[in-house]
Amino acid sequence: MCGICGIVATGDQPAxxxxxxxxxxxxxxxxxxxxxxxxxxAVLGHARLAIIDTAGGAQPLCNEDGTVWVVFNGEIxxxxxxxxxxxxxxxxxxxxSDTEVIVHAWEEWGEGAFTRFNGQWAIALxxxxxxxxxxxxxxxxxxxxxxxxxxxxxxxxxEIKALFAEAASPRPSFDPAGLDxxxxxxxxxxxxTVFSGIEQLPPGNYAVFDRDGLRCEPYWQIEFxxxxxxxxxxxxxxxxxxxxxxxxxxxxxxxxSDVSVGAYLSGGLDSSVTTAAIRNFTDSPLATFSIRFAxxxxxxxxxxxxxxxxxxxxxxxxxxxxxxVAGVFPEVVRHAExxxxxxxxxxxxxxxxxxxxxxxxxxxTGEGADEVLGGxxxxxxxxxxxxxxxxxxxxxxxxxxxxxxxxxxxxxGKAPAFARDFFSQDLDPADPAMSHRPRWNSTSALKSMLSxxxxxxxxxxxxxxxxxxxxxxxxxxxxxxxxxxxxTTLLAGYILASQGDRMxxxxxxxxxxxxxxxxxxxFANNLPARHKLFGxxxxxxxxxAFADLVPEEIRNRHKQPYRAPDAASFFSAEPPGxxxxxxxxxxxxxxxxxxxxxxxGLTAKARLxxxxxxxxxxxxxxxxxxxxxxxxxFIAPSQIAVERPADPLLxxxxxxxxxxxxxxxxxxRS
Amino acid sequence: MESQVTDELKEFITSMFLFGDEARxxxxxxxxxxxxxxxxxxxxxxxxxxEERYGFSVDDTETVPDNLGSIAGLTQYVLRKTxxxxxxx
Amino acid sequence: MNDAFxxxxxxxxxxxxxxxxxxxxxxxCTAIFLEDVFDLTLTDEQLQPAFLTExxxxxxxxxLQGRD
Numbered sequence: 001m002c003g004i005c006g007i008v009a010t011g012d013q014p015a016x017x018x019x020x021x022x023x024x025x026x027x028x029x030x031x032x033x034x035x036x037x038x039x040x041x042a043v044l045g046h047a048r049l050a051i052i053d054t055a056g057g058a059q060p061l062c063n064e065d066g067t068v069w070v071v072f073n074g075e076i077x078x079x080x081x082x083x084x085x086x087x088x089x090x091x092x093x094x095x096x097s098d099t100e101v102i103v104h105a106w107e108e109w110g111e112g113a114f115t116r117f118n119g120q121w122a123i124a125l126x127x128x129x130x131x132x133x134x135x136x137x138x139x140x141x142x143x144x145x146x147x148x149x150x151x152x153x154x155x156x157x158x159e160i161k162a163l164f165a166e167a168a169s170p171r172p173s174f175d176p177a178g179l180d181x182x183x184x185x186x187x188x189x190x191x192x193t194v195f196s197g198i199e200q201l202p203p204g205n206y207a208v209f210d211r212d213g214l215r216c217e218p219y220w221q222i223e224f225x226x227x228x229x230x231x232x233x234x235x236x237x238x239x240x241x242x243x244x245x246x247x248x249x250x251x252x253x254x255x256x257s258d259v260s261v262g263a264y265l266s267g268g269l270d271s272s273v274t275t276a277a278i279r280n281f282t283d284s285p286l287a288t289f290s291i292r293f294a295x296x297x298x299x300x301x302x303x304x305x306x307x308x309x310x311x312x313x314x315x316x317x318x319x320x321x322x323x324x325v326a327g328v329f330p331e332v333v334r335h336a337e338x339x340x341x342x343x344x345x346x347x348x349x350x351x352x353x354x355x356x357x358x359x360x361x362x363x364x365t366g367e368g369a370d371e372v373l374g375g376x377x378x379x380x381x382x383x384x385x386x387x388x389x390x391x392x393x394x395x396x397x398x399x400x401x402x403x404x405x406x407x408x409x410x411x412x413g414k415a416p417a418f419a420r421d422f423f424s425q426d427l428d429p430a431d432p433a434m435s436h437r438p439r440w441n442s443t444s445a446l447k448s449m450l451s452x453x454x455x456x457x458x459x460x461x462x463x464x465x466x467x468x469x470x471x472x473x474x475x476x477x478x479x480x481x482x483x484x485x486x487x488t489t490l491l492a493g494y495i496l497a498s499q500g501d502r503m504x505x506x507x508x509x510x511x512x513x514x515x516x517x518x519x520x521x522x523f524a525n526n527l528p529a530r531h532k533l534f535g536x537x538x539x540x541x542x543x544x545a546f547a548d549l550v551p552e553e554i555r556n557r558h559k560q561p562y563r564a565p566d567a568a569s570f571f572s573a574e575p576p577g578x579x580x581x582x583x584x585x586x587x588x589x590x591x592x593x594x595x596x597x598x599x600x601g602l603t604a605k606a607r608l609x610x611x612x613x614x615x616x617x618x619x620x621x622x623x624x625x626x627x628x629x630x631x632x633x634f635i636a637p638s639q640i641a642v643e644r645p646a647d648p649l650l651x652x653x654x655x656x657x658x659x660x661x662x663x664x665x666x667x668x669r670s
Numbered sequence: 671m672e673s674q675v676t677d678e679l680k681e682f683i684t685s686m687f688l689f690g691d692e693a694r695x696x697x698x699x700x701x702x703x704x705x706x707x708x709x710x711x712x713x714x715x716x717x718x719x720x721e722e723r724y725g726f727s728v729d730d731t732e733t734v735p736d737n738l739g740s741i742a743g744l745t746q747y748v749l750r751k752t753x754x755x756x757x758x759x
Numbered sequence: 760m761n762d763a764f765x766x767x768x769x770x771x772x773x774x775x776x777x778x779x780x781x782x783x784x785x786x787x788c789t790a791i792f793l794e795d796v797f798d799l800t801l802t803d804e805q806l807q808p809a810f811l812t813e814x815x816x817x818x819x820x821x822x823l824q825g826r827d
Contacts, residue, residue: 227798233764235771387791396806400787425703445706448694530768534775535792601689614711 002059003029003047003505004071004124004145005157007166008133010041010211012153013655015167019045022155022162024643028335029073029158029505035059035650037069042126042133046071047646049508051257051362052079057097058650064092066654067128068103073158074121074143075512076101077252082116098256106134111206114219118252118518122158122201128654132210139220140368140516141190141203141492144501148197154209159502160198160337164640170197172634174593176457181466182339183446183623187493189466191216194338194630203492221470222487223525224480230528238531239545242523246545249517250277253364254284261512262287262360264351265315266562267303269539269554270366270375274514276549278364279311288313289355289363291347294321298563303554310551318354320347322569326576329569333629335506336498340626341443341619344564345499352507361509367500368515371491372524374479374532375539377559380404382435382482383536389429403536432469435482436489446620449598479529567621571611582628591631594624676745682719683741687712698742703735713738720744726751765821768796773814782808793817799824 003026007014016038023034023045030047037044037060046059052075062069076082079098082105087093091104098119105113106125120142125134135156137145147156148163157163164172178194181187188194190202201207204220225231232238254261263275265288278286288308293299301317308315325346332346355363370376384400391397401423431437447455467489473481496513504511514520524532527541534540543555570579581587583603588596602620606613613621634640680695687707688694694707702708708716716738717728732738737747772792776785786808790801793811804810811817 233767383791383795387794390794390800391803394803394806396783396787396803399784400791402784403788403791442709445709448691448706449689530771530792530796535772535788535795537775540775595691598689598691601685601691605686605689614709614715616709616711 034645267300
């Protein structure tokens with residue numbers, strides 16, 4: 001993958017020094033080299049992580065006559081097939097890279113190019129003749145893309161820290177509405193971020209910026225068929241087709257690379273499927289990577305070893321303790337660029353580090369399966385709640401709660417009377433977001449800790465519902481609605497961002513996600529609901545389709561959501577020094593997001609209970625700690641240290657070369 | 671005795687669930703669940719507190735809204751369990 | 760909603776469910792599946808093991824319900 005950045009100014013010459021500072025800010029995404037292109041009204045920058053055509057694919061790069069330039073973060077996995085098609089149409093290629101396919105595809109198909117891409121991307125295209133910038137992001141939000149837009153001026157980058165590196169960017173400040181969204185949906189919802197003036201391009205969208213301004217359009221939307229109208233109702237043929245598509249998606253992601261590709265192995269179903277697909281349908285040796293926990297409550301080592309042994313992989317693992325989580329947390333937040341409600345990204349950050357140290361720049365992981373194939377507990381809970389809602393007073397129906405969590409030590413079933421009350425809250429069957437309302441409501445409980453200033457500002461700036469189901473969705477199956485909500489909130493904003501891209505590329509490694517292959521997603525979206533959630537049996541068709549390749553004990557495991565030590569990590573006998581500093585009253589007041597007195601009360605409770613909290617208090621403490629860290633890292637400093645772009649630096653200066661030679665671009669290597 | 675129990679409960683709720691924000695303490699007869707003061711973990715922490723502070727055991731069958739769902743209900747529950755009836759010294 | 764489809768779904772369910780354990784809870788589980796797939800609402804009388812775990816009785820009842 002890589003990092004991209006740039007500035008386009010309709011009335012000025014953007015400064016190269018700004019863009020090199022921006023590249024430096026994201027050099028962790030691209031330690032193998034850098035490049036920039038300077039035109040009269042645009043400077044495009046690139047930080048390179050060399051994966052395909054390591055020798056020839058340096059960026060920025062252009063089409064045949066230098067009229068279209070691109071910087072790109074991501075992979076276009078079907079670049080080989082697209083290159084054939086484009087050559088047949090007369091396009092001339094100079095490199096073997098997937099990047100070059102993008103400029104020719106844009107020339108050939110315009111915005112129609114994006115639906116032809118099977119991949120993950122953040123793309124910036126510069127059309128010299130039209131003086132026009134085009135930005136694009138993949139369908140589901142695997143690759144990030146942020147921008148700052150004022151009249152006649154647009155700066156864009158893979159990460160927010162790069163936008164702060166531009167000299168003219170205003171002093172960073174929090175956006176109360178963005179914070180309010182995090183404390184509802186677990187992340188800000190595109191186009192918002194938690195920083196004022198900083199926006200993000202929504203997944204599945206492209207944007208055009210030129211003298212006429214900025215406009216943003218979707219090129220793809222998540223779609224589901226009407227309930228009962230799914231094209232294929234046959235389990236056998238659906239399972240066979242899913243299997244084929246997943247194997248194809250996994251092979252594409254494993255094989256199309258000039259460097260070694262490894263695989264994450266969590267011990268759960270999804271990564272067991274991807275690793276089994278690699279082992280059984282490709283010829284390469286396979287290295288797997290797993291997280292172990294010193295605390296048995298979180299550890300999944302038995303299942304990981306079972307799968308690694310069954311496949312005969314070269315297995316690597318890292319054992320993580322609570323103090324590891326606490327120690328690395330500030331760096332995790334700096335990469336996430338958002339408040340976090342869980343410490344779960346921290347072990348994933350360390351795991352990516354292990355992959356890097358073991359010599360791997362690319363890993364295949366199982367992210368996305370729960371969203372597209374109905375794996376999450378939230379889907380099961382929604383179904384149980386809908387069942388109970390049909391007759392809330394029926395004692396028979398009430399027993400359905402017991403089906404949900406037989407294995408948890410602290411479950412609603414232990415306090416049966418209250419369990420019914422808790423479960424019956426938000427039971428409005430007419431609410432199209434019924435599946436997610438309990439999560440949003442219980443997360444919103446955190447807002448009572450906000451300072452009154454932030455709460456008032458958030459209320460004043462809320463511009464209607466950030467998340468609303470599309471028209472026609474009332475005809476979908478309820479599971480489809482829940483999936484749509486999950487894909488547009490948690491998947492894009494948290495799973496792929498804070499747990500995905502930011503943690504993996506924070507270690508200069510690229511993640512690839514077979515379950516988010518567009519053919520897999522489209523196919524899964526068109527499945528009958530029962531093939532995904534069969535009664536309360538989650539990811540039913542996935543287990544069915546891969547029964548021969550995934551051992552029964554892994555297939556039949558109760559869904560164990562990935563969890564890591566949370567607040568308890570920060571309140572052990574010897575917490576790291578940054579914790580006390582982050583929670584110090586004067587720091588909390590200087591930051592101004594949370595009410596200092598309540599933070600003090602929460603901290604006292606944490607110290608008393610050594611951080612052993614229930615879910616809501618846990619989220620409270622993580623939110624406070626991560627927000628304080630963001631404040632210290634991005635807002636409090638009067639200036640942030642500027643890093644240099646990684647060598648070698650490729651410089652393409654179209655302005656100078658015109659002046660010198662009166663002809664278009666020539667390459668200058670420095 | 672009754673008012674002492676009520677005060678202790680209010681103090682516990684204010685510090686453990688409201689983190690000192692007294693303004694949000696509900697009326698004594700309000701539902702702690704519906705006002706968002708108690709969630710499922712809060713019930714367990716409340717039970718822990720009752721057992722430690724007042725020395726009795728909370729039976730599974732007693733974890734009902736009538737007993738645990740409001741400050742007034744909690745007070746009466748504690749008084750019953752500790753053998754004190756309302757009005758006694 | 761035709762008879763063949765109902766038969767197919769009842770067969771899918773019978774093949775997939777794990778038996779053994781609380782009968783009443785199993786019946787609830789079956790009810791969740793049926794109500795979701797057939798978009799219907801069962802009464803408390805119908806949410807009973809006797810009704811829900813006997814395949815042919817279930818099949819007949821579903822077919823009758825479909826014809827109402």
